[in-house]
Amino acid sequence: MITSNSHTILVEQQDNLLIITLNRPEKRNACNDELILALENIVDQVNSDIKCVIIQGNGKHFSAGLDLSELKERDIVQGLQHSQMWHRVMNKIQFAACPVVAVLHGAVVGGGLEIASACHIRVADASTFYALPEGQRGIFVGGGASVRLPKLIGIARMTDMMLTGRVFNAEEGERIGMAQYLVEEGQGLEKGIELANKIASNAGLTNYALTHVLPKIVDSNQQEGLMLESLMAAMAQDAPEAKQRLKDFLEGRAKKVGEN
Numbered sequence: 001m002i003t004s005n006s007h008t009i010l011v012e013q014q015d016n017l018l019i020i021t022l023n024r025p026e027k028r029n030a031c032n033d034e035l036i037l038a039l040e041n042i043v044d045q046v047n048s049d050i051k052c053v054i055i056q057g058n059g060k061h062f063s064a065g066l067d068l069s070e071l072k073e074r075d076i077v078q079g080l081q082h083s084q085m086w087h088r089v090m091n092k093i094q095f096a097a098c099p100v101v102a103v104l105h106g107a108v109v110g111g112g113l114e115i116a117s118a119c120h121i122r123v124a125d126a127s128t129f130y131a132l133p134e135g136q137r138g139i140f141v142g143g144g145a146s147v148r149l150p151k152l153i154g155i156a157r158m159t160d161m162m163l164t165g166r167v168f169n170a171e172e173g174e175r176i177g178m179a180q181y182l183v184e185e186g187q188g189l190e191k192g193i194e195l196a197n198k199i200a201s202n203a204g205l206t207n208y209a210l211t212h213v214l215p216k217i218v219d220s221n222q223q224e225g226l227m228l229e230s231l232m233a234a235m236a237q238d239a240p241e242a243k244q245r246l247k248d249f250l251e252g253r254a255k256k257v258g259e260n
């Protein structure tokens with residue numbers, strides 16, 4: 001059984017789904033080191049019984065980002081190490097054993113947006129808003145936003161958020177690519193579970209290709225990217241599960257596109 005080593009993270013398994021909850025509601029789920037390391041501990045425990053992970057926040061907000069009370073007296077080397085600790089944990093989320101869905105509401109700011117960006121699918125409810133207050137706090141993003149966020153919303157929008165303190169609301173966020181799904185307030189988890197169940201029903205190799213290989217293809221040059229795609233395509237179609245799924249379709253047993 002997957003268990004948490006800290007009250008700052010709650011975890012619940014529902015069949016083959018794992019629901020992780022950031023749990024410092026009184027501090028708006030500000031991420032202190034204890035919370036980030038507890039999150040890492042949970043992601044490390046994800047095994048092949050789990051087909052999809054959901055990350056949500058307890059209370060009024062998804063996350064207020066880095067716990068600023070811990071920022072105080074770090075020197076440069078400690079600052080580097082702290083940022084790299086975040087990078088390690090965000091990488092573990094991005095390259096987890098299965099896809100990860102973020103269910104967002106309220107503030108998704110700073111490090112909270114970095115956690116959301118490391119996930120594969122983002123569902124936002126109507127209360128969600130996005131910001132990078134690092135610009136106004138006199139610091140810089142340190143949890144991977146400069147690598148992941150421009151891939152979602154573009155470099156110009158991220159630069160604007162940090163230079164001017166621009167806040168995007170839920171609708172704007174969905175339009176510019178922060179979240180792929182926008183739902184009514186309070187409906188995020190239900191939608192997240194619906195999507196997670198669809199993800200969990202895919203062939204494991206397809207999910208692996210999407211979460212582990214596609215990012216490498218995107219970061220490659222064209223020749224390498226196309227070769228990686230061909231290798232992945234050949235491997236995927238050779239798997240027994242793929243052959244069975246194709247047979248099911250050809251013999252009329254599989255759903256058509258758009259059927260639930």
Ligand code: 1HE
Nearest residue numbers: 026027028030064065066067068069107110111133142143
């Ligand atoms: C915090 C934090 C925090 C709240 N660190 N304690 N992130 C920020 O700059 C965002 C700062 N937070 C806010 O702007 C607001 O708190 C919110 C818009 C997110 C929520 O507002 P609200 O009215 O619901 O809550 P609140 O009354 O402001 O906060 C409740 C408590 O949480 C209060 O503490 P209390 O002891 O007075 O009750 C706040 O001080 C505390 N709190 N946010 C510490 N962030 C890997 S590098 C990433 C770099 C960053 O993430 S920088 C961005 C930091």
